[in-house]
Amino acid sequence: MASLPAYKEKYRVMQTESSLHPGSARALYIGHQRPCHVRMEGQALVIQCTHMAECSVPLRHIARIHLSTRVDMSLQVLARCTRRGIPVVVADPQGEIILRALGREGIDEGLRLRLQRLSQDFEWPARFDNWHRAQMMRATRIAIRRLGWEGNADTVRSTEQRSRNELSRHLGKRTAHRVVKQWHSLTLAWMQAALQEHGIDARSDAWVNDHIDLASSLAAPLERQLLPLLLQWAANQENPAPETIWQTLIDLFEGRHQTIERTGRDLLNRLHRWLVEND
Template sequence: MSAERLPLYLGARAAVRLDDGPSLVLSAEGLAGSRVPLDRISRLIAPVGCGLDEEVLLACARRGIPVLWQERDGTPLAWLVTPGRPPRLGWRERMAGAVARSDWPARYGIWRSAQLAMARRVQEERLEGFSFGAALARGSYGCGVPGEAASTGAAAQDWARHTREDGSDPWLDALLRRTAIPLWLGRCAIGRWRGCALLLLAEHWQAIGVDAAAMVWTARRVNIGADMARCLALGMLEPGFRRKSSLRLWRRIALHDCAAVQHTAVTLFEHHKVAMLHLAAALHDRFHRWLLELESCR
């Protein structure tokens, strides 16, 4: 099987020459040189100011390798394209080049942590001083109340089975305790909302022409959709527990009924789907801007 062709990004100070491989020999001041066979390159991306001589450009043109010049902020400036072979800047190819970088884990980890921290901070501000238990009890008409399931050992075990996600989240547990939202209830709702957010992201990506499969790289343990869904699910905490319309739905069910809680969580997500779609679009836009910056940093 032939190796996958990937985009080659050049740094602003890179020196490029052609050898008999045929390969491109890359070098920069203070760094060891490297060789990249032309047969492994899908496109060549160079920042403004990077010197590409005629020999390199002709070799790329003869093999149908598009050359893209970018401004320093990552904005495309000009293409060199072989006639009959228009460039296709697909998401899968862009993501393949991004996750293959040696600095991807560190850079993406910083971006992911920043998005999660922002989502958490917003919910902390919006739920400040709120008590779900008190709000629910004020309008309770004999339905399930927060302490009801906690007093039943079998119910607690059932919740532990259904709410086990990908490990505990100390921040979430602390917030649930401060707001008097039962842990099993909050964890279960967050789990449902993550699933709903994943489907919402898939809908959004399809609408804007992004291949959802390009956002998952199992071999490298990269799942952009799951990371985004984790942030988006937090965005449901305030509307899902504090608003009067949501409290009315929670009062109608027994909170120790796992199936009823899951159904109510999904119903609440659908009620706020338009707002969540705006959040998903904004999160994807932030990721796209970050990806452009990453592509321009060499």
């Protein structure tokens, strides 16, 4: 059975360091290139993909899991992962998110407690919406400045449309549509794992998300600020084969994980400051 380093080499699975377990736990992507079967043996996932030797990945080495719908994995295995605090996102080949499963091991209770108190206010959704719009405008201004685009930085919708047009110009309309969904699933999976570190896990997600999908809401300004990264990647693609898009996006996302971590943590810090001011 293959070891963890051999798995990384054979499957081209990017496994970058997690701030939750630095130096040990990594992001794990399975099934985006070929069908796979996943089972549990002891405290490890055993992964068998078509035309590949099976390999074992200890749960302690996994920070979050991003699965394709082409992966055959039982609910029992999924439950074992989440009980160990490993959040899971499942997406189809088009990038559409099918399932989000939260773990149960948040280590920083401060953000969770402040969110819980604020969510008891009946004006909570409107107040959060105002904050969220401000974050979208801020992220849009940053993206426009880095892209060198002219125009009103506050027009969030027009920036979104222009970015989609740019992606379509480089990749074709159909591929661009798929890339937008796939990129969203990657940023959402990161944000879900980051929120779990702050205690927004399976125990508290229900009351936080009663009116607001917090992970999706926070993933939106993160995606917007990372827009220059995605558009630069698209401009460098030359007739990309549809079956390789997923892996090249994963390579991009994990290859720039330090930028993404810094941007995402900055957003969460601004949320925390806002909660402190409104507590």
